[in-house]
Amino acid sequence: MSEVENPQVENPQAEDPMRLIHLLRGLTVELDLFGAEFAARNGLHPTDLRALIHLLDAGRAGEVVTPGRLGEALRLNSAGTTGLVDRLERLGLIRRERDPEDRRKVRLVVEDRAMELGQGFFGGLIGDLVGAMGRFDAAELATAGRFLRAMTEVVAAARRE
Amino acid sequence: MSEVENPQVENPQAEDPMRLIHLLRGLTVELDLFGAEFAARNGLHPTDLRALIHLLDAGRAGEVVTPGRLGEALRLNSAGTTGLVDRLERLGLIRRERDPEDRRKVRLVVEDRAMELGQGFFGGLIGDLVGAMGRFDAAELATAGRFLRAMTEVVAAARRE
DNA sequence: AACTATTCTCTCGCTCGACGAGATACTTGT
DNA sequence: ACAAGTATCTCGTCGAGCGAGAGAATAGTT
Structure with missing residues:
Protein backbone atom coordinates (compact mmCIF):
# COMPACT_ATOMS: atom_id res chain seq x y z
CA MET A 1 0.00 0.00 0.00
CA SER A 2 1.46 3.34 -0.94
CA GLU A 3 1.05 6.37 1.23
CA VAL A 4 -1.14 7.88 -1.43
CA GLU A 5 -4.00 5.69 -0.31
CA ASN A 6 -6.54 6.87 2.18
CA PRO A 7 -6.35 10.62 2.12
CA GLN A 8 -9.46 10.63 4.31
CA VAL A 9 -11.24 7.94 2.36
CA GLU A 10 -10.83 9.59 -1.03
CA ASN A 11 -9.20 8.81 -4.29
CA PRO A 12 -5.97 10.43 -5.43
CA GLN A 13 -7.74 12.21 -8.28
CA ALA A 14 -10.11 14.05 -5.99
CA GLU A 15 -10.20 17.77 -6.65
CA ASP A 16 -8.45 19.80 -3.99
CA PRO A 17 -10.80 22.61 -2.86
CA MET A 18 -7.99 25.16 -3.05
CA ARG A 19 -7.33 24.16 -6.64
CA LEU A 20 -10.94 24.89 -7.41
CA ILE A 21 -10.68 28.26 -5.69
CA HIS A 22 -7.72 29.17 -7.83
CA LEU A 23 -9.52 27.93 -10.92
CA LEU A 24 -12.45 30.17 -10.13
CA ARG A 25 -10.21 33.15 -9.67
CA GLY A 26 -8.21 32.33 -12.76
CA LEU A 27 -11.35 32.15 -14.82
CA THR A 28 -12.63 35.50 -13.60
CA VAL A 29 -9.23 37.03 -14.30
CA GLU A 30 -9.27 35.71 -17.86
CA LEU A 31 -12.80 36.96 -18.45
CA ASP A 32 -11.89 40.36 -17.03
CA LEU A 33 -8.86 40.64 -19.23
CA PHE A 34 -10.86 39.55 -22.24
CA GLY A 35 -13.42 42.25 -21.55
CA ALA A 36 -10.79 44.89 -20.86
CA GLU A 37 -8.98 44.15 -24.10
CA PHE A 38 -12.19 44.23 -26.07
CA GLU A 111 -28.93 51.71 -30.26
CA ASP A 112 -28.62 48.84 -32.72
CA ARG A 113 -24.94 49.65 -33.04
CA ALA A 114 -24.37 48.63 -29.42
CA MET A 115 -26.09 45.28 -29.88
CA GLU A 116 -24.05 44.57 -32.99
CA LEU A 117 -20.91 45.50 -31.10
CA GLY A 118 -21.73 43.16 -28.23
CA GLN A 119 -22.89 40.41 -30.52
CA GLY A 120 -19.97 40.66 -32.91
CA PHE A 121 -17.47 40.30 -30.17
CA PHE A 122 -18.93 38.29 -27.34
CA GLY A 123 -20.88 36.20 -29.79
CA GLY A 124 -17.71 34.47 -30.89
CA LEU A 125 -16.61 33.72 -27.37
CA ILE A 126 -20.04 32.47 -26.39
CA GLY A 127 -20.06 30.17 -29.38
CA ASP A 128 -16.69 28.75 -28.36
CA LEU A 129 -17.81 28.28 -24.78
CA VAL A 130 -20.99 26.51 -25.83
CA GLY A 131 -18.91 24.38 -28.16
CA ALA A 132 -16.63 23.35 -25.30
CA MET A 133 -19.70 22.45 -23.27
CA GLY A 134 -20.45 19.86 -25.90
CA ARG A 135 -17.74 17.70 -24.37
CA PHE A 136 -19.87 17.34 -21.23
CA ASP A 137 -23.01 15.25 -20.93
CA ALA A 138 -26.26 16.59 -19.54
CA ALA A 139 -25.66 15.31 -16.02
CA GLU A 140 -22.21 16.90 -15.92
CA LEU A 141 -23.55 20.23 -17.15
CA ALA A 142 -26.21 20.09 -14.48
CA THR A 143 -23.53 19.49 -11.87
CA ALA A 144 -21.48 22.39 -13.20
CA GLY A 145 -24.54 24.62 -13.07
CA ARG A 146 -25.27 23.60 -9.51
CA PHE A 147 -21.66 24.26 -8.59
CA LEU A 148 -21.61 27.70 -10.19
CA ARG A 149 -24.87 28.63 -8.54
CA ALA A 150 -23.55 27.52 -5.14
CA MET A 151 -20.36 29.56 -5.53
CA THR A 152 -22.21 32.63 -6.78
CA GLU A 153 -24.57 32.36 -3.86
CA VAL A 154 -21.68 32.30 -1.38
CA VAL A 155 -20.01 35.35 -2.90
CA ALA A 156 -23.27 37.27 -3.08
CA ALA A 157 -23.96 36.41 0.57
CA ALA A 158 -20.47 37.50 1.60
CA ARG A 159 -21.02 40.77 -0.20
CA ARG A 160 -24.10 41.42 1.88
CA GLU A 161 -21.99 40.73 4.98
CA MET B 1 -42.40 6.79 -14.22
CA SER B 2 -42.22 10.50 -13.70
CA GLU B 3 -40.77 12.94 -16.18
CA VAL B 4 -37.69 13.25 -14.03
CA GLU B 5 -36.40 10.00 -15.52
CA ASN B 6 -34.29 9.82 -18.63
CA PRO B 7 -32.16 12.91 -18.21
CA GLN B 8 -29.86 12.28 -21.17
CA VAL B 9 -32.46 12.90 -23.85
CA GLU B 10 -34.39 16.13 -23.50
CA ASN B 11 -34.77 16.40 -19.79
CA PRO B 12 -36.68 19.52 -18.78
CA GLN B 13 -34.11 20.07 -16.03
CA ALA B 14 -31.19 19.86 -18.42
CA GLU B 15 -28.89 22.85 -18.12
CA ASP B 16 -29.32 25.30 -20.99
CA PRO B 17 -25.85 26.32 -22.25
CA MET B 18 -26.87 29.97 -22.28
CA ARG B 19 -27.89 29.69 -18.65
CA LEU B 20 -24.41 28.45 -17.86
CA ILE B 21 -22.89 31.35 -19.79
CA HIS B 22 -24.90 33.80 -17.76
CA LEU B 23 -23.95 32.00 -14.57
CA LEU B 24 -20.29 32.34 -15.45
CA ARG B 25 -20.67 36.02 -16.12
CA GLY B 26 -22.75 36.53 -13.03
CA LEU B 27 -20.09 34.88 -10.92
CA THR B 28 -17.32 37.05 -12.31
CA VAL B 29 -19.44 40.13 -11.70
CA GLU B 30 -20.02 39.14 -8.08
CA LEU B 31 -16.35 38.43 -7.50
CA ASP B 32 -15.39 41.73 -9.11
CA LEU B 33 -17.80 43.67 -6.96
CA PHE B 34 -16.61 41.83 -3.87
CA GLY B 35 -13.03 42.79 -4.65
CA ALA B 36 -13.92 46.37 -5.50
CA GLU B 37 -15.81 46.83 -2.26
CA PHE B 38 -13.03 45.31 -0.23
CA GLU B 111 5.22 43.25 3.96
CA ASP B 112 3.49 41.10 6.54
CA ARG B 113 0.76 43.69 6.74
CA ALA B 114 -0.28 42.94 3.16
CA MET B 115 -0.51 39.21 3.80
CA GLU B 116 -2.63 39.79 6.87
CA LEU B 117 -4.84 42.10 4.86
CA GLY B 118 -5.34 39.57 2.12
CA GLN B 119 -5.77 36.71 4.55
CA GLY B 120 -8.15 38.55 6.82
CA PHE B 121 -10.48 39.41 4.05
CA PHE B 122 -10.25 36.76 1.36
CA GLY B 123 -9.69 34.12 3.96
CA GLY B 124 -13.28 34.39 5.11
CA LEU B 125 -14.64 34.14 1.61
CA ILE B 126 -12.41 31.20 0.78
CA GLY B 127 -13.58 29.42 3.90
CA ASP B 128 -17.21 29.93 2.90
CA LEU B 129 -16.54 28.74 -0.62
CA VAL B 130 -14.77 25.61 0.58
CA GLY B 131 -17.64 25.05 2.98
CA ALA B 132 -20.14 25.21 0.16
CA MET B 133 -18.04 22.69 -1.75
CA GLY B 134 -18.76 20.27 1.05
CA ARG B 135 -22.21 19.79 -0.40
CA PHE B 136 -20.64 18.15 -3.46
CA ASP B 137 -19.12 14.69 -3.57
CA ALA B 138 -15.67 13.98 -4.98
CA ALA B 139 -16.92 13.02 -8.42
CA GLU B 140 -18.98 16.19 -8.70
CA LEU B 141 -16.06 18.37 -7.65
CA ALA B 142 -13.92 16.67 -10.25
CA THR B 143 -16.55 17.44 -12.88
CA ALA B 144 -16.72 21.06 -11.75
CA GLY B 145 -12.96 21.31 -11.98
CA ARG B 146 -12.94 19.83 -15.46
CA PHE B 147 -15.65 22.27 -16.48
CA LEU B 148 -13.83 25.29 -15.09
CA ARG B 149 -10.62 24.25 -16.76
CA ALA B 150 -12.38 23.82 -20.10
CA MET B 151 -14.01 27.25 -19.87
CA THR B 152 -10.79 28.94 -18.78
CA GLU B 153 -8.99 27.33 -21.66
CA VAL B 154 -11.53 28.65 -24.16
CA VAL B 155 -11.33 32.22 -22.82
CA ALA B 156 -7.54 32.13 -22.73
CA ALA B 157 -7.46 30.85 -26.31
CA ALA B 158 -9.89 33.56 -27.45
CA ARG B 159 -7.69 36.16 -25.82
CA ARG B 160 -4.71 34.98 -27.84
CA GLU B 161 -6.96 35.34 -30.94
C1' DA C 1 -54.34 76.54 -5.79
C1' DA C 2 -50.10 77.65 -3.46
C1' DC C 3 -46.16 75.66 -0.68
C1' DT C 4 -43.05 72.45 0.80
C1' DA C 5 -40.68 68.19 0.37
C1' DT C 6 -38.95 64.73 -2.65
C1' DT C 7 -37.04 62.75 -6.79
C1' DC C 8 -34.20 62.69 -10.87
C1' DT C 9 -30.73 64.57 -13.67
C1' DC C 10 -27.19 67.66 -14.70
C1' DT C 11 -23.16 71.33 -13.90
C1' DC C 12 -18.95 72.88 -11.70
C1' DG C 13 -14.53 72.40 -9.62
C1' DC C 14 -11.35 69.17 -8.06
C1' DT C 15 -8.48 64.91 -7.16
C1' DC C 16 -5.72 61.43 -8.64
C1' DG C 17 -4.65 57.17 -11.58
C1' DA C 18 -2.72 56.32 -15.97
C1' DC C 19 -0.42 57.79 -20.33
C1' DG C 20 3.52 59.46 -23.58
C1' DA C 21 7.92 61.19 -23.76
C1' DG C 22 12.08 61.38 -22.06
C1' DA C 23 15.73 61.48 -18.23
C1' DT C 24 18.69 58.76 -15.18
C1' DA C 25 21.22 54.79 -13.42
C1' DC C 26 23.27 50.57 -14.06
C1' DT C 27 25.04 46.56 -16.91
C1' DT C 28 26.87 44.13 -20.93
C1' DG C 29 29.35 43.48 -25.29
C1' DT C 30 32.98 45.11 -28.32
C1' DA D 1 36.61 53.27 -22.61
C1' DC D 2 32.31 53.52 -25.26
C1' DA D 3 28.13 52.38 -27.39
C1' DA D 4 24.00 49.81 -26.87
C1' DG D 5 20.70 47.79 -24.02
C1' DT D 6 17.82 47.34 -19.82
C1' DA D 7 15.28 48.91 -15.60
C1' DT D 8 13.29 52.47 -13.21
C1' DC D 9 11.82 57.01 -12.37
C1' DT D 10 10.32 62.18 -13.46
C1' DC D 11 7.50 65.57 -15.84
C1' DG D 12 3.51 67.32 -18.01
C1' DT D 13 -1.03 66.07 -19.50
C1' DC D 14 -5.62 63.84 -19.89
C1' DG D 15 -9.80 62.26 -18.23
C1' DA D 16 -12.89 59.22 -15.14
C1' DG D 17 -15.06 59.75 -10.97
C1' DC D 18 -16.11 62.41 -6.57
C1' DG D 19 -18.54 66.02 -3.53
C1' DA D 20 -21.49 69.70 -3.50
C1' DG D 21 -25.12 71.74 -5.12
C1' DA D 22 -28.31 73.76 -8.93
C1' DG D 23 -32.32 73.05 -11.95
C1' DA D 24 -36.57 70.77 -13.41
C1' DA D 25 -40.46 67.99 -12.64
C1' DT D 26 -43.65 65.48 -9.47
C1' DA D 27 -46.18 64.32 -5.06
C1' DG D 28 -48.14 65.51 -0.72
C1' DT D 29 -50.26 68.85 2.55
C1' DT D 30 -53.13 72.32 4.05
Whole structure:
Protein backbone atom coordinates (compact mmCIF):
# COMPACT_ATOMS: atom_id res chain seq x y z
CA MET A 1 0.00 0.00 0.00
CA SER A 2 1.46 3.34 -0.94
CA GLU A 3 1.05 6.37 1.23
CA VAL A 4 -1.14 7.88 -1.43
CA GLU A 5 -4.00 5.69 -0.31
CA ASN A 6 -6.54 6.87 2.18
CA PRO A 7 -6.35 10.62 2.12
CA GLN A 8 -9.46 10.63 4.31
CA VAL A 9 -11.24 7.94 2.36
CA GLU A 10 -10.83 9.59 -1.03
CA ASN A 11 -9.20 8.81 -4.29
CA PRO A 12 -5.97 10.43 -5.43
CA GLN A 13 -7.74 12.21 -8.28
CA ALA A 14 -10.11 14.05 -5.99
CA GLU A 15 -10.20 17.77 -6.65
CA ASP A 16 -8.45 19.80 -3.99
CA PRO A 17 -10.80 22.61 -2.86
CA MET A 18 -7.99 25.16 -3.05
CA ARG A 19 -7.33 24.16 -6.64
CA LEU A 20 -10.94 24.89 -7.41
CA ILE A 21 -10.68 28.26 -5.69
CA HIS A 22 -7.72 29.17 -7.83
CA LEU A 23 -9.52 27.93 -10.92
CA LEU A 24 -12.45 30.17 -10.13
CA ARG A 25 -10.21 33.15 -9.67
CA GLY A 26 -8.21 32.33 -12.76
CA LEU A 27 -11.35 32.15 -14.82
CA THR A 28 -12.63 35.50 -13.60
CA VAL A 29 -9.23 37.03 -14.30
CA GLU A 30 -9.27 35.71 -17.86
CA LEU A 31 -12.80 36.96 -18.45
CA ASP A 32 -11.89 40.36 -17.03
CA LEU A 33 -8.86 40.64 -19.23
CA PHE A 34 -10.86 39.55 -22.24
CA GLY A 35 -13.42 42.25 -21.55
CA ALA A 36 -10.79 44.89 -20.86
CA GLU A 37 -8.98 44.15 -24.10
CA PHE A 38 -12.19 44.23 -26.07
CA ALA A 39 -13.06 47.53 -24.44
CA ALA A 40 -9.68 49.08 -25.15
CA ARG A 41 -9.82 47.95 -28.75
CA ASN A 42 -13.12 49.76 -29.21
CA GLY A 43 -12.21 52.97 -27.44
CA LEU A 44 -14.27 52.04 -24.40
CA HIS A 45 -13.35 52.07 -20.74
CA PRO A 46 -14.07 49.14 -18.44
CA THR A 47 -16.92 51.09 -16.93
CA ASP A 48 -18.45 51.71 -20.35
CA LEU A 49 -18.37 48.01 -21.06
CA ARG A 50 -19.96 47.14 -17.75
CA ALA A 51 -22.65 49.73 -18.42
CA LEU A 52 -23.30 48.29 -21.87
CA ILE A 53 -23.65 44.78 -20.47
CA HIS A 54 -26.06 46.03 -17.87
CA LEU A 55 -28.10 47.89 -20.47
CA LEU A 56 -28.24 44.93 -22.82
CA ASP A 57 -29.27 42.61 -19.97
CA ALA A 58 -31.98 45.00 -18.88
CA GLY A 59 -33.15 45.43 -22.44
CA ARG A 60 -33.45 41.67 -22.85
CA ALA A 61 -35.48 41.54 -19.64
CA GLY A 62 -37.71 44.33 -20.93
CA GLU A 63 -36.76 46.74 -18.16
CA VAL A 64 -36.42 50.49 -18.54
CA VAL A 65 -33.06 51.82 -17.38
CA THR A 66 -32.58 55.40 -16.24
CA PRO A 67 -29.26 57.10 -15.46
CA GLY A 68 -30.06 56.75 -11.78
CA ARG A 69 -30.55 53.00 -11.96
CA LEU A 70 -27.48 52.57 -14.12
CA GLY A 71 -25.32 54.58 -11.74
CA GLU A 72 -26.61 52.58 -8.81
CA ALA A 73 -25.82 49.30 -10.50
CA LEU A 74 -22.30 50.45 -11.30
CA ARG A 75 -21.76 52.20 -7.96
CA LEU A 76 -21.19 55.60 -9.56
CA ASN A 77 -22.42 58.87 -8.15
CA SER A 78 -24.65 61.10 -10.21
CA ALA A 79 -21.83 63.16 -11.67
CA GLY A 80 -19.94 60.11 -12.80
CA THR A 81 -23.10 58.63 -14.22
CA THR A 82 -23.82 61.71 -16.29
CA GLY A 83 -20.30 61.56 -17.67
CA LEU A 84 -20.70 57.88 -18.49
CA VAL A 85 -24.01 58.41 -20.29
CA ASP A 86 -22.49 61.34 -22.16
CA ARG A 87 -19.67 59.13 -23.36
CA LEU A 88 -21.93 56.32 -24.49
CA GLU A 89 -24.21 58.77 -26.26
CA ARG A 90 -21.29 60.47 -27.97
CA LEU A 91 -20.19 57.06 -29.24
CA GLY A 92 -23.65 56.48 -30.65
CA LEU A 93 -24.22 53.40 -28.50
CA ILE A 94 -27.21 54.70 -26.57
CA ARG A 95 -29.70 57.54 -26.77
CA ARG A 96 -31.42 59.64 -24.11
CA GLU A 97 -35.19 59.90 -24.20
CA ARG A 98 -37.33 61.75 -21.69
CA ASP A 99 -39.94 59.54 -20.07
CA PRO A 100 -43.33 60.97 -21.16
CA GLU A 101 -45.02 59.70 -17.98
CA ASP A 102 -42.58 61.22 -15.50
CA ARG A 103 -40.67 63.94 -17.20
CA ARG A 104 -37.99 64.03 -14.53
CA LYS A 105 -36.79 60.68 -15.78
CA VAL A 106 -34.59 59.90 -18.74
CA ARG A 107 -34.79 56.56 -20.51
CA LEU A 108 -31.59 55.11 -21.84
CA VAL A 109 -32.29 53.47 -25.18
CA VAL A 110 -29.69 51.10 -26.60
CA GLU A 111 -28.93 51.71 -30.26
CA ASP A 112 -28.62 48.84 -32.72
CA ARG A 113 -24.94 49.65 -33.04
CA ALA A 114 -24.37 48.63 -29.42
CA MET A 115 -26.09 45.28 -29.88
CA GLU A 116 -24.05 44.57 -32.99
CA LEU A 117 -20.91 45.50 -31.10
CA GLY A 118 -21.73 43.16 -28.23
CA GLN A 119 -22.89 40.41 -30.52
CA GLY A 120 -19.97 40.66 -32.91
CA PHE A 121 -17.47 40.30 -30.17
CA PHE A 122 -18.93 38.29 -27.34
CA GLY A 123 -20.88 36.20 -29.79
CA GLY A 124 -17.71 34.47 -30.89
CA LEU A 125 -16.61 33.72 -27.37
CA ILE A 126 -20.04 32.47 -26.39
CA GLY A 127 -20.06 30.17 -29.38
CA ASP A 128 -16.69 28.75 -28.36
CA LEU A 129 -17.81 28.28 -24.78
CA VAL A 130 -20.99 26.51 -25.83
CA GLY A 131 -18.91 24.38 -28.16
CA ALA A 132 -16.63 23.35 -25.30
CA MET A 133 -19.70 22.45 -23.27
CA GLY A 134 -20.45 19.86 -25.90
CA ARG A 135 -17.74 17.70 -24.37
CA PHE A 136 -19.87 17.34 -21.23
CA ASP A 137 -23.01 15.25 -20.93
CA ALA A 138 -26.26 16.59 -19.54
CA ALA A 139 -25.66 15.31 -16.02
CA GLU A 140 -22.21 16.90 -15.92
CA LEU A 141 -23.55 20.23 -17.15
CA ALA A 142 -26.21 20.09 -14.48
CA THR A 143 -23.53 19.49 -11.87
CA ALA A 144 -21.48 22.39 -13.20
CA GLY A 145 -24.54 24.62 -13.07
CA ARG A 146 -25.27 23.60 -9.51
CA PHE A 147 -21.66 24.26 -8.59
CA LEU A 148 -21.61 27.70 -10.19
CA ARG A 149 -24.87 28.63 -8.54
CA ALA A 150 -23.55 27.52 -5.14
CA MET A 151 -20.36 29.56 -5.53
CA THR A 152 -22.21 32.63 -6.78
CA GLU A 153 -24.57 32.36 -3.86
CA VAL A 154 -21.68 32.30 -1.38
CA VAL A 155 -20.01 35.35 -2.90
CA ALA A 156 -23.27 37.27 -3.08
CA ALA A 157 -23.96 36.41 0.57
CA ALA A 158 -20.47 37.50 1.60
CA ARG A 159 -21.02 40.77 -0.20
CA ARG A 160 -24.10 41.42 1.88
CA GLU A 161 -21.99 40.73 4.98
CA MET B 1 -42.40 6.79 -14.22
CA SER B 2 -42.22 10.50 -13.70
CA GLU B 3 -40.77 12.94 -16.18
CA VAL B 4 -37.69 13.25 -14.03
CA GLU B 5 -36.40 10.00 -15.52
CA ASN B 6 -34.29 9.82 -18.63
CA PRO B 7 -32.16 12.91 -18.21
CA GLN B 8 -29.86 12.28 -21.17
CA VAL B 9 -32.46 12.90 -23.85
CA GLU B 10 -34.39 16.13 -23.50
CA ASN B 11 -34.77 16.40 -19.79
CA PRO B 12 -36.68 19.52 -18.78
CA GLN B 13 -34.11 20.07 -16.03
CA ALA B 14 -31.19 19.86 -18.42
CA GLU B 15 -28.89 22.85 -18.12
CA ASP B 16 -29.32 25.30 -20.99
CA PRO B 17 -25.85 26.32 -22.25
CA MET B 18 -26.87 29.97 -22.28
CA ARG B 19 -27.89 29.69 -18.65
CA LEU B 20 -24.41 28.45 -17.86
CA ILE B 21 -22.89 31.35 -19.79
CA HIS B 22 -24.90 33.80 -17.76
CA LEU B 23 -23.95 32.00 -14.57
CA LEU B 24 -20.29 32.34 -15.45
CA ARG B 25 -20.67 36.02 -16.12
CA GLY B 26 -22.75 36.53 -13.03
CA LEU B 27 -20.09 34.88 -10.92
CA THR B 28 -17.32 37.05 -12.31
CA VAL B 29 -19.44 40.13 -11.70
CA GLU B 30 -20.02 39.14 -8.08
CA LEU B 31 -16.35 38.43 -7.50
CA ASP B 32 -15.39 41.73 -9.11
CA LEU B 33 -17.80 43.67 -6.96
CA PHE B 34 -16.61 41.83 -3.87
CA GLY B 35 -13.03 42.79 -4.65
CA ALA B 36 -13.92 46.37 -5.50
CA GLU B 37 -15.81 46.83 -2.26
CA PHE B 38 -13.03 45.31 -0.23
CA ALA B 39 -10.57 47.60 -1.98
CA ALA B 40 -12.64 50.70 -1.40
CA ARG B 41 -13.09 49.83 2.25
CA ASN B 42 -9.31 49.67 2.69
CA GLY B 43 -8.47 52.79 0.77
CA LEU B 44 -7.19 50.81 -2.19
CA HIS B 45 -8.01 51.15 -5.87
CA PRO B 46 -8.94 48.18 -8.02
CA THR B 47 -5.50 48.27 -9.56
CA ASP B 48 -3.82 48.16 -6.15
CA LEU B 49 -5.82 45.09 -5.27
CA ARG B 50 -4.93 43.35 -8.51
CA ALA B 51 -1.29 44.20 -7.89
CA LEU B 52 -1.45 42.82 -4.39
CA ILE B 53 -2.98 39.57 -5.59
CA HIS B 54 -0.29 39.25 -8.20
CA LEU B 55 2.43 39.91 -5.65
CA LEU B 56 1.03 37.43 -3.16
CA ASP B 57 0.69 34.78 -5.86
CA ALA B 58 4.24 35.34 -7.00
CA GLY B 59 5.48 35.30 -3.44
CA ARG B 60 3.80 31.96 -2.83
CA ALA B 61 5.46 30.62 -5.97
CA GLY B 62 8.81 31.94 -4.78
CA GLU B 63 9.22 34.33 -7.70
CA VAL B 64 10.89 37.72 -7.51
CA VAL B 65 8.71 40.54 -8.83
CA THR B 66 10.15 43.78 -10.16
CA PRO B 67 8.17 46.91 -11.08
CA GLY B 68 8.65 46.01 -14.73
CA ARG B 69 7.11 42.56 -14.35
CA LEU B 70 4.29 43.89 -12.25
CA GLY B 71 3.44 46.59 -14.74
CA GLU B 72 3.49 44.07 -17.56
CA ALA B 73 1.13 41.75 -15.70
CA LEU B 74 -1.28 44.60 -15.04
CA ARG B 75 -0.87 46.18 -18.45
CA LEU B 76 0.42 49.46 -17.05
CA ASN B 77 3.12 51.57 -18.58
CA SER B 78 6.22 52.42 -16.63
CA ALA B 79 4.90 55.70 -15.28
CA GLY B 80 1.71 54.15 -14.03
CA THR B 81 3.70 51.32 -12.52
CA THR B 82 5.92 53.69 -10.58
CA GLY B 83 2.84 55.43 -9.25
CA LEU B 84 1.29 52.14 -8.26
CA VAL B 85 4.41 50.98 -6.44
CA ASP B 86 4.65 54.38 -4.74
CA ARG B 87 1.10 54.01 -3.50
CA LEU B 88 1.58 50.49 -2.19
CA GLU B 89 4.81 51.49 -0.51
CA ARG B 90 3.20 54.55 1.08
CA LEU B 91 0.49 52.27 2.48
CA GLY B 92 3.16 50.07 3.99
CA LEU B 93 2.06 47.03 2.00
CA ILE B 94 5.28 46.50 0.08
CA ARG B 95 8.86 47.66 0.19
CA ARG B 96 11.40 48.40 -2.53
CA GLU B 97 14.76 46.70 -2.37
CA ARG B 98 17.54 47.07 -4.88
CA ASP B 99 18.65 43.76 -6.34
CA PRO B 100 22.27 43.29 -5.24
CA GLU B 101 23.07 41.18 -8.31
CA ASP B 102 21.79 43.61 -10.90
CA ARG B 103 21.49 47.01 -9.36
CA ARG B 104 19.27 48.30 -12.16
CA LYS B 105 16.52 46.12 -10.79
CA VAL B 106 14.22 46.73 -7.85
CA ARG B 107 12.67 43.87 -5.92
CA LEU B 108 9.20 44.33 -4.57
CA VAL B 109 8.98 42.76 -1.14
CA VAL B 110 5.55 42.14 0.35
CA GLU B 111 5.22 43.25 3.96
CA ASP B 112 3.49 41.10 6.54
CA ARG B 113 0.76 43.69 6.74
CA ALA B 114 -0.28 42.94 3.16
CA MET B 115 -0.51 39.21 3.80
CA GLU B 116 -2.63 39.79 6.87
CA LEU B 117 -4.84 42.10 4.86
CA GLY B 118 -5.34 39.57 2.12
CA GLN B 119 -5.77 36.71 4.55
CA GLY B 120 -8.15 38.55 6.82
CA PHE B 121 -10.48 39.41 4.05
CA PHE B 122 -10.25 36.76 1.36
CA GLY B 123 -9.69 34.12 3.96
CA GLY B 124 -13.28 34.39 5.11
CA LEU B 125 -14.64 34.14 1.61
CA ILE B 126 -12.41 31.20 0.78
CA GLY B 127 -13.58 29.42 3.90
CA ASP B 128 -17.21 29.93 2.90
CA LEU B 129 -16.54 28.74 -0.62
CA VAL B 130 -14.77 25.61 0.58
CA GLY B 131 -17.64 25.05 2.98
CA ALA B 132 -20.14 25.21 0.16
CA MET B 133 -18.04 22.69 -1.75
CA GLY B 134 -18.76 20.27 1.05
CA ARG B 135 -22.21 19.79 -0.40
CA PHE B 136 -20.64 18.15 -3.46
CA ASP B 137 -19.12 14.69 -3.57
CA ALA B 138 -15.67 13.98 -4.98
CA ALA B 139 -16.92 13.02 -8.42
CA GLU B 140 -18.98 16.19 -8.70
CA LEU B 141 -16.06 18.37 -7.65
CA ALA B 142 -13.92 16.67 -10.25
CA THR B 143 -16.55 17.44 -12.88
CA ALA B 144 -16.72 21.06 -11.75
CA GLY B 145 -12.96 21.31 -11.98
CA ARG B 146 -12.94 19.83 -15.46
CA PHE B 147 -15.65 22.27 -16.48
CA LEU B 148 -13.83 25.29 -15.09
CA ARG B 149 -10.62 24.25 -16.76
CA ALA B 150 -12.38 23.82 -20.10
CA MET B 151 -14.01 27.25 -19.87
CA THR B 152 -10.79 28.94 -18.78
CA GLU B 153 -8.99 27.33 -21.66
CA VAL B 154 -11.53 28.65 -24.16
CA VAL B 155 -11.33 32.22 -22.82
CA ALA B 156 -7.54 32.13 -22.73
CA ALA B 157 -7.46 30.85 -26.31
CA ALA B 158 -9.89 33.56 -27.45
CA ARG B 159 -7.69 36.16 -25.82
CA ARG B 160 -4.71 34.98 -27.84
CA GLU B 161 -6.96 35.34 -30.94
C1' DA C 1 -54.34 76.54 -5.79
C1' DA C 2 -50.10 77.65 -3.46
C1' DC C 3 -46.16 75.66 -0.68
C1' DT C 4 -43.05 72.45 0.80
C1' DA C 5 -40.68 68.19 0.37
C1' DT C 6 -38.95 64.73 -2.65
C1' DT C 7 -37.04 62.75 -6.79
C1' DC C 8 -34.20 62.69 -10.87
C1' DT C 9 -30.73 64.57 -13.67
C1' DC C 10 -27.19 67.66 -14.70
C1' DT C 11 -23.16 71.33 -13.90
C1' DC C 12 -18.95 72.88 -11.70
C1' DG C 13 -14.53 72.40 -9.62
C1' DC C 14 -11.35 69.17 -8.06
C1' DT C 15 -8.48 64.91 -7.16
C1' DC C 16 -5.72 61.43 -8.64
C1' DG C 17 -4.65 57.17 -11.58
C1' DA C 18 -2.72 56.32 -15.97
C1' DC C 19 -0.42 57.79 -20.33
C1' DG C 20 3.52 59.46 -23.58
C1' DA C 21 7.92 61.19 -23.76
C1' DG C 22 12.08 61.38 -22.06
C1' DA C 23 15.73 61.48 -18.23
C1' DT C 24 18.69 58.76 -15.18
C1' DA C 25 21.22 54.79 -13.42
C1' DC C 26 23.27 50.57 -14.06
C1' DT C 27 25.04 46.56 -16.91
C1' DT C 28 26.87 44.13 -20.93
C1' DG C 29 29.35 43.48 -25.29
C1' DT C 30 32.98 45.11 -28.32
C1' DA D 1 36.61 53.27 -22.61
C1' DC D 2 32.31 53.52 -25.26
C1' DA D 3 28.13 52.38 -27.39
C1' DA D 4 24.00 49.81 -26.87
C1' DG D 5 20.70 47.79 -24.02
C1' DT D 6 17.82 47.34 -19.82
C1' DA D 7 15.28 48.91 -15.60
C1' DT D 8 13.29 52.47 -13.21
C1' DC D 9 11.82 57.01 -12.37
C1' DT D 10 10.32 62.18 -13.46
C1' DC D 11 7.50 65.57 -15.84
C1' DG D 12 3.51 67.32 -18.01
C1' DT D 13 -1.03 66.07 -19.50
C1' DC D 14 -5.62 63.84 -19.89
C1' DG D 15 -9.80 62.26 -18.23
C1' DA D 16 -12.89 59.22 -15.14
C1' DG D 17 -15.06 59.75 -10.97
C1' DC D 18 -16.11 62.41 -6.57
C1' DG D 19 -18.54 66.02 -3.53
C1' DA D 20 -21.49 69.70 -3.50
C1' DG D 21 -25.12 71.74 -5.12
C1' DA D 22 -28.31 73.76 -8.93
C1' DG D 23 -32.32 73.05 -11.95
C1' DA D 24 -36.57 70.77 -13.41
C1' DA D 25 -40.46 67.99 -12.64
C1' DT D 26 -43.65 65.48 -9.47
C1' DA D 27 -46.18 64.32 -5.06
C1' DG D 28 -48.14 65.51 -0.72
C1' DT D 29 -50.26 68.85 2.55
C1' DT D 30 -53.13 72.32 4.05
